[in-house]
Amino acid sequence: MKSLKRLNKYFRRYKFYLVTGTFFIILSNIFAIIPAQIIRHSFNLVKEAIGLYWSFNGLSSQSFIYEIFASCILFYGILIVVMALLRGLFLFLMRQTIIVMSRHVEYDQKNEIFQHYQSLPLSFYRKNNTGDLMARIAEDVSKVRMYVGPAVMYFINLVTLFVMVIGYMLAVNVELTVYVLLPLPLLSVSIYYVNNIINKRSEEIQRSLSNLSVMVQEAFSGIRVLKAFVRENDSTEKFTQESNNYWRKSLDLSNVNALFFPLIMALVGLSTIITVYVGGLQVMKGNITTGNIAEFVIYVNMLTWPVTSLGWVTSLAQRAAASQQRINEFLDIQTDIISKKNEKPALRGDIRFDNVHFVYPDSGIEALKGISFEVKAGESLAILGTTGSGKSTIAALIGRMYDPAQGGITIDEHNIKDLNVQYLRSQMAYVPQDVFLFSDTVRNNIAFGADKISEEVIQQAIDDADLRENLSRFPEGLDTKIGERGITLSGGQKQRVSIARAIVLNPKVLVLDDCLSAVDTKTENIILNNLQRIMKDKTSVIISHRVSTAKLADKIVILDEGRIVEQGTHQCLMEANGFYKELYDKQLNLDEV
Structure with missing residues (x-):
């Protein structure tokens, strides 16, 4: 407790x-x-x-x-x-x-x-x-x-x-009171025992219902996969098994509930019989009147529900204690992403990584090993590398979603840990690799990051993200509901809405995490040309696996297994004839094919 x-x-x-x-x-x-x-x-x-x-x-x-x-x-x-x-x-x-x-x-x-x-x-x-x-x-x-x-x-x-x-x-009358109250403790203990059984079986039903709901949700969310692999019958069989499990547990609970009220009425009736019998003896002795018997019967009925509720209240308190303990477990977890100085300086956008090491706290995977680079305000930095090389980790560290295990990150010579966290993130716009859109209109998804935004800015962002033609095919244009997690949009459309959402903020720092992977080459070139204009005088970090995206940047960093293997301009890296040159030639040949 x-x-x-x-x-x-x-x-x-x-x-x-x-x-x-x-x-x-x-x-x-x-x-x-x-x-x-x-x-x-x-x-x-x-x-x-x-x-x-x-x-x-x-x-x-x-x-x-x-x-x-x-x-x-x-x-x-x-x-x-x-x-x-x-x-x-x-x-x-x-x-x-x-x-x-x-x-x-x-x-x-x-x-x-x-x-x-x-x-x-x-x-x-x-x-x-x-x-x-x-x-x-x-x-x-x-x-x-x-x-x-x-x-x-x-x-x-x-x-x-x-x-x-x-x-x-x-x-x-003391004697009559003692006799009348004798069944009540038995009533309370019985209710407590029965109620615990009811609670236990109710929780089993809740878990069974939860499993059933999860299975149904997954089946409907993955209906395309189910149909593609012709697994409808298998899905129906699993649903039937879960449904039968829920049905059996519900019947078990009904059987216990059937005993609940008969038990209460039996013990209440016993108290009434005792009241009438013992009270009648007391009346014959002249200790009480017949009116007292009627009075005591009413008192017994008045005490029945409070005594009955004692077992129920005890059970509620136990369940609440268990639930509050679960709540406290998360409330007692404190974030380590805090700022002691809470500085809010005017930022230009100079970003510097100095020998940064990072290990994911939940998995223990060492994602970055001694990363050092610098990008000046108004410049663009492209980060290339294979899957799992640590590209997205750098994006997360810039927005201070995590803190490095070793080394330091500075923005305009300010240690990132000294800056107010909310202020820091408000100066940036982040387009994640895994796009998330809310179950809302296209307009509200684009304007999500801003409190107030003009229609002109939204329209310009739509053009810059090459979304205009797609919007013309939507039934209600900008006010079209896009469904849960943007399910009604294609992968490329979702990425372009996410890019527009970042553009409208007009941030000091723009981080693009492989945000053009789902669009075709033609659309990519249109968006990149627009981004060149947008990124002017802004610090941009472009994470990609395509050289065509990276070559437009002022500086390029190549990652492999959490380490920087090459960095420099596009021309320098081509002349170095290393990893970047090899990757460029492979992708160029693939595009030609």
Whole structure:
């Protein structure tokens, strides 16, 4: 339960709701107890009035006694209805305070987790899958809300009702109270045991449903592959197996649920029988009245749900503790991508790598080994190399998605670690190799990185990314919805939208990570010619596997297995007759073929 201490700040924040809700709980219980006492007086009145009524049999005053008796019973009935209405009002207010408090806590906690997620470095996302992140911000937070709201509310109700009811019952008759309460602990323990079984089977059902959902999602996302390899029947068979598994687990849960309410009613009935039997003995001894028996029966029914909820509340608290512990595991992870100085100087764009080494923290792979190069403001640098040579790692380090294990990176002679992280990234535009587009319109995807952007700038970016002809074929032009992850676009179209998204920012530093791999040579040349104009007076880092892209740069760096094997201008590297020359000749011959 230590993990739930993290929630104390929310209880302090919303103490008004908690204190007010507790006050309403006390008032609702008072108006629940008063009717029981009214019923006791009513029973005693009926018993005494009937004897008095028949003693005046045949006399004119008998009707007068009946009228008084009837008016008293009517008054008691109206009073009980008024008490019930008042209790209902305070029960409503109780939920409007404590349950509303739990929704506020849920809202705040989800925002806190989401903001914390966004502050964590890329290494965190490489180690944790998206499904687990979603489960903690959705399912685990919901379980915590059930503790903050219903569990706290019913526990407070249980304590206040027990103190008020049992205190009064003991004042009336100790022996009857003890007998009446005997089945209630058994009821609570039974509910706790049954509820644990229900929770366990519910979690199994949730996992089974999750597996079923994942399988269906993968089948629909990869429907092209399924059809291409004629695996529809195999997919259907897997779905049937998962569906049958879910069906069996659901039946197991239904069998347990079938015992839940009969168990409650049996133990409640046992308490009622004990109340009537022991109470009858006490009436014969003259210790209590028949009205007390009726009163105690009402008290037993009043205590049934709070005692029943004790097992449920305990189970909710345990589940919330487990969920909060899972939430705390991620909340306790702190990003190492921080800036102590938080400098925000005006940047020109001079970038320098000085003997940089980098090892991916999750896999231990050494991606860069002693990388050193420099690109002046307004110049362009092309980085070429084979797959896995470390090209994309350099792009990630420039945007400070990671920090180098050794060596230093400076921008305009400022250590990159001294610059405010958000400010640094705001001065750059990054076109990743793996393009990600949001399920939104083309316009909103292009304007994603800017708060406000003019239509003229968007239109110019569309022309520069050679997207105009494609847009003319879209049903709604710029306002066309492109579907989840841009599924309705081809690979080349997605890359061009991503390039336009970077261009509209007019950044100081432009990083292009193999962003033309999916376009044809003609389109590549058009975009490159446009980029030459755009990149003027901007620092550009172009990562590519095509020499045709790299040769336009002021400086070229060749990587192999995390090391620089060659660097220089296109002309110098051609004259060196090394790795670059060999790669150039191969690609030139391929283009000719």
